[in-house]
Amino acid sequence: MSAGLCEKPLFKKCCILGLGLMGGSMGLALGEHKVVRERWGYDLDAAAMLQAKKRGAVDRTAALPHALADAELVILAMPVRQIMRTLEMLGQNVSCLPEGAIVTDLGSTKEKVVQAMDAVLPAGVSGIGGHPMAGSEKAGIGAADALLLKNAVYILTPARQMKAAALHKMRQTVRAIGARPLVLEAAAHDKMAALVSHLPQLVAVALVNSLGDSGQTKGPLLRLAGNGFRDTTRIAMGDPGMWYDIFQTNKLFLKESLQIFMKELDLIYNCLEQEDEKEAIARLSRAGSVRRQLTALS
Template sequence: MMDGFGERSLFRRVAIIGLGVIGGSLGMALTQGRVVEEVVGFDRDPATLEVALATHTVHRIATDPVEAVRGAQVVVLATPVSLYPALLAQIGPALAPGTIVTDVGSTKRWVVETMSSQLPTGCFFVGGHPMAGSEKRGIEGADRYLLENAVYVLTPDEHTDPEALAQIEGLVMAIGARVVCLAPAEHDHVVALVSHLPHMVAVALMETLGASGEHRSMATMLAAGGFRDTTRIAAGDPRMWCDIAWTNREALLAVIDQYQASLARIAEAIRTYDPKREGEAATEAAADGALPGVGVGSGSLGEPCRGGSGSSSELSTTNKLSAVLAHARQARLAIPGRAKGVLPGIHEVIVTVADEPGIIGKIAQILGAQAINIADIEILRVREGHGGTIRLGFAHGHEADLAVDYLRDAGIIVKRI
């Protein structure tokens, strides 16, 4: 293993193969943050290489991947995962003993198995998946701060070299990302559920809209924020998503089956819905202090919720719809506010402010004067001329508490969540 070099540099040289959104963002963070002494980049698109140099994404470009990896202590694969085997066959002979190879692919079990069978002896592999992205494609979507405060999943298995893992952890933390370690199979199941399935649902919604015939143009015009937010991810790169579906097929098909079963239960609940009888059931439930079949672990939406006394099979046809909807509402309210990936340990406050120029800067100035760092920020709702709400995330609970106090002292409406 290699030691860090220079006052701040962790490695002498890191090579990045593929300078798209993630590869480019990682390159910017390493280069502009002076985390390593030299970042060498390769991309098969010459125009991308020109942009990479002009934007200080890398220190130096290479004309082929073999040239890029020569002398590198760390090699980052940031291409579509289906290209890994051919790429590894090409660069393998140029990798020096002790080289750490890592990647940024969205699936991990297939990648880990492939790398373990093809990586040259004496080299080490650490699987990685930064939970961040952009609606833009290619290096135009790269951003030095894209990975800052993002969850960066590493997927060691029983063959992973502990020191290589520690080196990559250090590199990830040096760019401001947060490390979460998962086994490859667990990673694939989790991301199938919270990332890959939602993308396919968005695709299905757009397919449904496209098949709506004479109603399509009007439906498109009336599409509100909810529909637009839900389907936004369908604009992702088709090549990348074909790779994801291929390399995570088993886990993705399993969660699609679960989703289809949930849709079938919802459809049945709608078919059997009786407003009068459901109203009577809700009244009886209120008298008992609970809605029948709804509660922690009622299971009315499927496998992820376990335990509790209720289940979808126990619900009568008079209360199925209210139970399903209420359970979904409870489950959604329990999910923390949106951040980059599944950000662990985030502590949040909600700020309500007037719609006026510089209001976000004012909030940042108030907190910055007290050395309180905002780890994440999101504009939730805005009504032009009236105001809106902003979610602020902090790494520590005491920072969130102090933020509430200082913002209230400044006359700003704020609450802890």
């Protein structure tokens, strides 16, 4: 099936738990492309629920477990540690889900989520971790937008308790909302995300704080900061609570990436100390050529 309207809804009922930026955007996209006949939603914040309904991100809202009853698709749209807690709760209410139901999430790290799915979901319910590679500086249901997911790479990480038919249906769903499914093992996702997303975030934060530590953020220091510094540290303005959650739930792969990175820093610095111009330039050139591959891709 290509992107666009579903000829027939893939699901009769879905339930989105967490109606913020991502949950709201997912709800809007599922509605726009008619993927689900009836979209139910729940959020701890009553105002968010109200707004989600008003904006058309969900058709109905209800308390738990009522919102979940008979849902063929359950979408957990919250920070990862909260997803883990919600999955525990779900384990106690799982009897209200029909045979063949799919439980998925929109969290930024995947191994912990998939482990929690493995621990609580019964044989008849399929767990599939999900990570749409999309976001915004803004947060909350007010910023939700179906376009956020358009053309996004959307990672799917199957849990052990998963039927092939469920994965097929999840891929259809991702395509239906205009995103691009990519199936990966949860650990492979987390390892790569540590390198291309979590490590750069940590590094940007540490770069900015290095300025702070030098006790010089007043005066000429910031006047000397040009576009290079601006670009390199832009992401340091990301939401601290969200990033703590990501770092904490991907600690081991982040540590591994950090070690690779620090080793590389040492190698380049040693070239400078030893005035090994040839090797230093080789490393600088290599970075430029790998980075240009990325530019060519976009």
